[in-house]
Amino acid sequence: MTQQLEGWLPARIHVDGGQLRVDWCHLGAQRFTDPFFDETLERRLRHPFALLFRHQTSMDALVARQARKPGLPVRGLVFHMSRCGSTLVAQLLAALPRHIMLSEAGPVDTVLRAHQHLPGVTDAQRIEWLRAVVGALGQQRHPEERAVFLKLDAWHVLELPLLQQAFPGVPWMFLYRDPVEVMASHQNHRGAHMLPGLLNPAHLGLEPGQVEGMPLDEYGARVLASICEAGLRGYLERSGPARLLDYRQLQSEGLRVLTELFGLELTAEDKPRLRDVLERNAKNPVLPFEDDTEEKARRVTSLGRALAEQWGRPVHDALEAERLRANNPA
Template sequence: MSIFREWQYIFTIQHLAAQESIGDAFSTPIDILDHEELFADSLYPSGFIHHISRCGSTLTAKALARPNGHMMISQGGPLQRGFWAHITKDWTRPAEPDEKTLRRLRTLVLAMTRPRCGDEHRAFVKFISWNVVYVDLIAAAFPDVPALFLYRDPVEVIASVKRDTTAALLTRGTDQGAFLTGLPREKGAELSDVDYLTACYARYFEVAKDAKCNLSLVNYRDLGPHSFTRVAEQGLDLCLKEDDRLAMLEQFRYHSKDDSNSSTFSDDRAAKQAALSEDERARIEETCADLIARLDHSKRNLFAKNAPFGGEDSQKTFARQHQ
């Protein structure tokens, strides 16, 4: 039986369904989440992964899932839209961290981390990218669970998204889109794909920069087999056995979105930089360069740059590095 090692939760469900391994399916009123005792046998999360998309989050999730006994819930369906839409009445009001909301969020996560095989002893949750806007609310429900925020040069992210698309674009012109970007709904509806995604990612960067919770930052360029032990041990407070550590590093040999482990990954950053026009790159950097520099220099960054942060100089450095 799979322990959620596919690169997204939905693909695990498809895999289990194809094997006729799911059993009975049913729906239930949301107030079942008021009964925490129903999930008393669930694994309490060992760590959360937040990210901006196309930034090594799948690689990180699959690496953490490799050791025997590790469960990874990767972008679980119940946390993609339904829960957040319910507590905000379809994004017409803020999500308040009141007792009921925190209890229901906690129970929803624990409902997904119930043991499947019986030998699981750690569970991790990778949230869909835009869930980072709720990072402090999630932390209020799980105040003792460490979390990572993985990010990347948005030029490269947007180049990847333009090729493969993303669900974030479906929110343009909606109340959810206004929430994700911080822009009026009508203004967001007028933006191009590049400018809309830039606004979304800038909001994610801003939220991560100002997060009050235990959130460690990792830039994609710092993520690799040479650094992952530090990410796991310092970013997620994991005490790793040597065989578990080596199992995690094994993932770096393969393309993260190939569940067959039959293909390898090659660095595509230069190609993605070249995929956007000079004007598009300039617009993205104008909005995001300062925020990226602040994340890179943050004390919460596991690989923080030594030079002190200085707004204009950091923007010039960012631009020079990505010419």
């Protein structure tokens, strides 16, 4: 099966008959350079071969393959609050041909949340599955590729301890932004985690009954606060390399932070690539970058602002205090 799946990747993992099944897609030589994993996958599925020819295996087959072909090493994890510049970080890392950047890959999310759909799944199983998925997605398909970076979904910071067990000692960062601005973005177009149903209420410090009937803006504000609290808690309890980065510092300091944290050795050819990324809209690279801070501040509703201040401001300020303390040690 290993030879049969050469050039293929686990595109989707789903529950079938009480077990996880893996749908494979032939990626060929295509790199993960789109802002999100699913965009690369969708582009590939426009090719007749990838669309017509599929493989499906058990999760056990994926795990067995990982034992034989573990993939490139994971060199960095990117956690974030959502709508705070993490896509730009992913695009900067993806711009260097020696990196495989997996940006919010659906198969990673599926295995991280497998215990919500399959009773009895243990942390050890999730760790094994996670390593297998990332190993398969992180296969070297170009001679220059040397390392894998994971940009996780926003809610995955709630699983930070498990991810650190899966990838021990790997440097990580947590990005955040003024909660009012993030709330404004989600009021315009809500992310999946801002709607009840995706996340276990217990992870948010809520009882199931509390969620029922809770206004969407309040639920969203509490989700954002819980995500930031998990990032702050992980940073305070860190035992390895980790950095906090605020959206306002991303354009001026982001590249330096990435270089220091992940040990990037930039070449003369890298610098214009990275400069080009910084000048473009990360989610839509055909457009130039424009700071939307003032627009978001104007667009948020008065209720959204009040809830963001109530739930998000205290933890945002605590994150800022820790970031400034780390940058200016006594």
